[in-house]
Amino acid sequence: MSLGYAEKLSYRDDLGGQLGEPEIFDKAEALAANAQHLADMVRASHAVIVFTGAGISTACGIPDFRGPNGVWTMQRAGKPLPKARCSFTTATPSLTHMAIAELVRRGKVTRVVSQNVDGLHLRSGIPRDKLAELHGNCFAERCPSCKKEYIRDFEIETVGFKRTGRRCAEMECKGRLKDFILDWEDALPEDELTASEEAASAADLAICLGTSLQITPACDLPLRTPKAGGQLVIVNLQKTPKDKKAALLIRGKADEVMRAVMKSLQIPVPAFVRQDTFLLHISQRSGSGRGISLEARVSSRHGPECTMPLVQSMDISFLDHDTLRPGKLRTQPFVLTRLLPCPGTYRMAVTINLVDAIEADNRRVERTFSIEALATHHDHSGSGDGASQRRKRQKITTSQTEEITVTTQEVKFEL
Ligand SMILES: [Zn+2]
Numbered sequence: 050m051s052l053g054y055a056e057k058l059s060y061r062d063d064l065g066g067q068l069g070e071p072e073i074f075d076k077a078e079a080l081a082a083n084a085q086h087l088a089d090m091v092r093a094s095h096a097v098i099v100f101t102g103a104g105i106s107t108a109c110g111i112p113d114f115r116g117p118n119g120v121w122t123m124q125r126a127g128k129p130l131p132k133a134r135c136s137f138t139t140a141t142p143s144l145t146h147m148a149i150a151e152l153v154r155r156g157k158v159t160r161v162v163s164q165n166v167d168g169l170h171l172r173s174g175i176p177r178d179k180l181a182e183l184h185g186n187c188f189a190e191r192c193p194s195c196k197k198e199y200i201r202d203f204e205i206e207t208v209g210f211k212r213t214g215r216r217c218a219e220m221e222c223k224g225r226l227k228d229f230i231l232d233w234e235d236a237l238p239e240d241e242l243t244a245s246e247e248a249a250s251a252a253d254l255a256i257c258l259g260t261s262l263q264i265t266p267a268c269d270l271p272l273r274t275p276k277a278g279g280q281l282v283i284v285n286l287q288k289t290p291k292d293k294k295a296a297l298l299i300r301g302k303a304d305e306v307m308r309a310v311m312k313s314l315q316i317p318v319p320a321f322v323r324q325d326t327f328l329l330h331i332s333q334r335s336g337s338g339r340g341i342s343l344e345a346r347v348s349s350r351h352g353p354e355c356t357m358p359l360v361q362s363m364d365i366s367f368l369d370h371d372t373l374r375p376g377k378l379r380t381q382p383f384v385l386t387r388l389l390p391c392p393g394t395y396r397m398a399v400t401i402n403l404v405d406a407i408e409a410d411n412r413r414v415e416r417t418f419s420i421e422a423l424a425t426h427h428d429h430s431g432s433g434d435g436a437s438q439r440r441k442r443q444k445i446t447t448s449q450t451e452e453i454t455v456t457t458q459e460v461k462f463e464l
Pocket of ligand 1: 192193194195196197217218219222223224
């Protein structure tokens with residue numbers, strides 16, 4: 050995949066903070082004891098705030114920034130940037146993401162504050178109003194006029210609050226949408242920050258997961274909890290400048306720690322199930338005298354111009370009508386046009402072939418649709434008055450839109 054996000058940020062020589070600090074691992078026994086300690090703290094608390102960084106997404110195949118092989122570490126060393134195992138678009142949430150989502154669902158975690166832009170917290174099912182994305186989200190664009198936020202299934206092309214070229218879908222608004230991804234110089238989003246500060250002060254436990262707590266002002270936020278009398282826990286493989294403030298420090302991978310915590314709490318981690326929806330538009334036009342013009346178009350539910358990053362190709366064929374040539378569509382937009390010879394029912398088989406990053410079991414999606422071809426061409430009946438004759442000669446256009454919703458990804462987590 051491309052490290053699209055990192056490459057889109059403006060170049061910066063001074064990245065601030067420490068880079069490439071060595072990773073430290075608690076020995077197995079200490080790790081188990083620490084995880085047990087954390088589980089006890091979670092059990093005893095009423096309001097937990099979770100603060101996350103790139104370290105919770107490395108298990109998803111997304112490189113971190115400041116680790117020994119992180120994006121910024123390698124950039125500063127003049128070495129090639131690390132390769133990601135998957136794109137943001139097809140990445141699946143980790144055990145940690147899903148565990149946090151479950152703790153939010155149960156009301157234990159009151160707010161999640163993330164510096165990650167990979168969109169995996171939302172994908173894991175955390176409601177938007179329980180989540181602050183301090184550095185933005187590569188899948189989000191916002192309307193500056195009515196403040197509506199759109200979460201797409203494709204990565205937004207720009208960073209730094211630039212116009213994306215798309216418009217707000219609200220009929221009364223139609224504002225010009227902007228990306229919601231901070232560049233280096235951009236201030237943190239006020240609305241996300243204020244609510245997070247309040248939640249951090251109100252929480253009795255703040256857990257920092259996979260963040261080196263180097264970037265101000267985001268890294269100061271979890272300190273509000275101990276300042277207000279609560280406790281701070283840091284789970285990170287590298288030292289952080291806030292380690293001294295922590296009641297508990299755990300040097301372990303986020304997934305390993307959270308697996309042990311959830312096991313101790315006896316709370317199962319829910320499976321991740323992703324569904325995607327595509328739209329099939331079928332339109333027909335008659336009256337040309339040669340037949341019925343059919344157009345079948347599969348498009349993104351986000352708009353006809355939007356790309357569908359999960360779709361590789363499509364095959365459309367007609368059942369019961371051998372004379373109609375099947376279509377193999379290899380590039381977007383996926384549009385097939387055919388001339389149907391006569392009125393009647395046509396059954397159309399649509400196969401959507403998803404990209405290789407999708408597991409083989411889910412990669413091929415087949416659906417059948419029925420089309421009623423209603424032609425009025427060449428009316429030879431001779432009956433009826435003049436008006437109906439004229440009506441019958443008019444072109445008739447009909448269209449139908451079908452939703453194709455498919456389960457594209459499933460990941461189970463055993464404790
Ligand atoms: Zn709007």
